[in-house]
Amino acid sequence: MIQKFTKRDVKKKEIAILLTVIFFLIFGYVAGSLKWIQDFQLIVDLLAGIFAFFIGTLALLRFFTKKNSFNYLLLGIGFVVVATLDVFHILLTLNIFTDLFNVSNAEIFPNSVVFSRVFLALTFFLSWIFVREEHRKKSMNERFVLVAILLLFTVFTIVISIFSSIFSNQKEYIFAIIGQTVAMMIYILTLIGYIRGRGIYYRSFDFWLIFSLTFAILSQIFFLPFLNIEYYLMLNLSTVAKFISYLVLLIGFLYSIYEMYKSEEDTQRELTRRNLLLTETKKKVEEAYMILRDEKWAITKSKGSVDEILKDILRKK
Amino acid sequence: MENSIRNIETINFVPIKKVKEGRFKTLEILTILSVIAMIALFALLIINPSKEAAEARNMKRSADISSILSLVSAHNNQYGIIHAAIPKSEVCVSYGNEICKTGSSNCTDLVDMTFLNDENSEKLVVMPQDPLFISINGTGYYISQNQKGYVTVCAPHAERNEKISFSKLMY
Numbered sequence: 001m002i003q004k005f006t007k008r009d010v011k012k013k014e015i016a017i018l019l020t021v022i023f024f025l026i027f028g029y030v031a032g033s034l035k036w037i038q039d040f041q042l043i044v045d046l047l048a049g050i051f052a053f054f055i056g057t058l059a060l061l062r063f064f065t066k067k068n069s070f071n072y073l074l075l076g077i078g079f080v081v082v083a084t085l086d087v088f089h090i091l092l093t094l095n096i097f098t099d100l101f102n103v104s105n106a107e108i109f110p111n112s113v114v115f116s117r118v119f120l121a122l123t124f125f126l127s128w129i130f131v132r133e134e135h136r137k138k139s140m141n142e143r144f145v146l147v148a149i150l151l152l153f154t155v156f157t158i159v160i161s162i163f164s165s166i167f168s169n170q171k172e173y174i175f176a177i178i179g180q181t182v183a184m185m186i187y188i189l190t191l192i193g194y195i196r197g198r199g200i201y202y203r204s205f206d207f208w209l210i211f212s213l214t215f216a217i218l219s220q221i222f223f224l225p226f227l228n229i230e231y232y233l234m235l236n237l238s239t240v241a242k243f244i245s246y247l248v249l250l251i252g253f254l255y256s257i258y259e260m261y262k263s264e265e266d267t268q269r270e271l272t273r274r275n276l277l278l279t280e281t282k283k284k285v286e287e288a289y290m291i292l293r294d295e296k297w298a299i300t301k302s303k304g305s306v307d308e309i310l311k312d313i314l315r316k317k
Numbered sequence: 318m319e320n321s322i323r324n325i326e327t328i329n330f331v332p333i334k335k336v337k338e339g340r341f342k343t344l345e346i347l348t349i350l351s352v353i354a355m356i357a358l359f360a361l362l363i364i365n366p367s368k369e370a371a372e373a374r375n376m377k378r379s380a381d382i383s384s385i386l387s388l389v390s391a392h393n394n395q396y397g398i399i400h401a402a403i404p405k406s407e408v409c410v411s412y413g414n415e416i417c418k419t420g421s422s423n424c425t426d427l428v429d430m431t432f433l434n435d436e437n438s439e440k441l442v443v444m445p446q447d448p449l450f451i452s453i454n455g456t457g458y459y460i461s462q463n464q465k466g467y468v469t470v471c472a473p474h475a476e477r478n479e480k481i482s483f484s485k486l487m488y
Contacts, residue, residue: 011344018351025358032368032477228365230477 003201010200013207017214024218024244028237032229041236042093044243049086051246056080058253066260071127078123085116114179117220121186124213125150128193142196146189153185170225177224184220187213204259208252215245371476374448378472378481381445382458385416386470386483388433388442389460393487399462400432406461409471409482414459419443421454428460450474462487 005013031037056079063072089112091097092105129143161167161178170177191213199206219241221227222234229237393399404414417427419441433442447457462468471482 008344011342011348015344015347015351018348018355022351022354022358025355025362029358029362029365029367032371035478038478227362228368229362230368232478 004203005201007201013200017211020211020244021214021218024215024241027240028222028227028229028233031237032233037236038232041232041239042090044236044239045086046090048239048243048246049083049090051243051250052079052086053083055246055250055253056083058250058257062253062257062260065257069131071131074123074127074130078120078127082116082120085112085119089113089116110173110176113223114176114183117223118179118183118186121183121190121216121220124190124216125186125193128190128197131197131199142193146193150182150185150189154182157181157185173225180220180223184217184224187217187220191217205252205256208248208255212245212249212252215241215248219245368477375472375475375477375479375481377448378458378475379483381447382470382472382481382483384445385430385458385460386468386485388430389468389470390485390487392433393468399466399468399487402429402432403460403462403468404428405463407463409459409461409469410473411459411461414461415455416444416458416460418446418452418454418456423454427455430460447472447474449476 056076059072059076059079061076063069063076089105089108092101092103092108095105129147157178161174161181167174167177191210194200194206194210194213197206200210219238222229222238222241225234227234389400389403404411406414413426413428415427417424417429419430421427430442430444434440444456445458450457457474458470458472460468460470465486466488467484467486469482469484471480475481
């Protein structure tokens with residue numbers, strides 16, 4: 001596969017991601033004084049859910065249009081499931097279909113959110129495992145190493161969370177903390193995998209994917225109680241980061257589809273150009289043939305008949 | 318390879334720019350600076366000094382309005398009525414409900430709390446002020462009484478979206 005982007009292009013993209021992260025962190029620092037952020041979570045959550053559904057549909061569409069990448073199928077399934085879970089969670093929070101659902105929001109929160117996020121993180125990770133690198137052969141060792149790190153980290157997190165007193169004041173959230181920490185690690189490993197794959201040099205979609213993964217990690221960091229910010233702000237900023245992550249991936253998918261159609265259009269244009277060239281060449285060959293035939297007739301006429309020409313040739317010999 | 322370079326130079330008449338190795342390029346420096354800034358911002362969010370300071374100021378506000386309410390309650394216990402200077406209003410933060418500073422020259426449209434000073438005593442009750450809100454005559458704290466006999470003192474300038482308001486039934 002031909003390298004599409006230079007090192008300079010990639011560096012620019014990296015800086016763009018880092019600057020966006022910096023702006024988000026600055027926003028996170030000053031958001032504590034903003035009044036409107038308090039009632040912001042639900043609407044952003046709803047938008048993120050809608051975006052997730054769009055991403056899922058587009059990823060499935062992208063997979064079934066050109067069945068060349070298995071990771072699109074995984075991302076599609078992942079996002080459709082997550083969108084369903086998110087919308088279900090929002091409906092429970094709004095309390096408008098109380099007759100329809102037997103459970104209340106308080107009963108399933110934060111476990112539903114944890115399940116949805118761990119599932120999405122796993123989908124991302126699996127998509128990296130199954131992605132085919134056109135420009136290099138991905139060694140099996142790399143996959144095994146990352147899976148082993150993930151397993152070790154999961155065991156370590158569970159042991160630390162249960163047997164130490166670090167989260168003793170948040171005993172009811174132990175499951176959520178473990179789930180979110182593991183999801184964060186999965187995202188980090190997936191990001192490492194995609195960066196090591198150097199796909200950003202070959203595909204523009206990889207840039208959007210890395211961008212999205214960065215904000216997914218930020219979303220996890222803000223969801224965990226490691227930063228010195230208020231609880232509601234933690235949840236709100238985590239939701240905003242999730243929203244940005246989905247939005248960026250949606251843009252990536254749209255751009256990827258645009259690129260696909262653009263390349264098809266270019267191929268079509270090239271085909272038309274070559275057809276035209278072929279027609280022109282054919283016309284010229286025909287013209288040359290006609291000229292030759294005319295010349296031949298002219299010679300024939302001047303010599304009298306074919307027999308005379310033959311006699312002429314034999315005489316020469 | 319060398320020949321091809323020479324050819325390009327000869328054709329273009331422009332010498333190829335030699336890249337000096339071992340030097341940082343602008344983009345690389347920018348990347349490193351961005352990473353440092355990102356780590357610094359994370360550290361800032363973990364420590365969050367602005368939140369700590371805002372919480373300390375909010376604690377002062379809570380203590381201030383609590384002391385104002387205690388003084389009003391003591392006055393009520395002594396005289397048996399809520400003083401008429403405290404405006405009647407269902408909402409605490411309203412025009413004319415702000416408490417006037419002690420020793421202020423003009424308490425127009427503000428609540429004058431000098432009734433808390435005992436006429437027979439030389440002791441002066443000083444009204445506390447909001448730690449951030451700056452006003453010539455107002456303290457930044459508001460007071461109101463409702464029809465049920467509740468007196469409410471509130472601090473609308475509380476930071477980080479915290480609502481600080483204390484109410485007490487006086488009858």
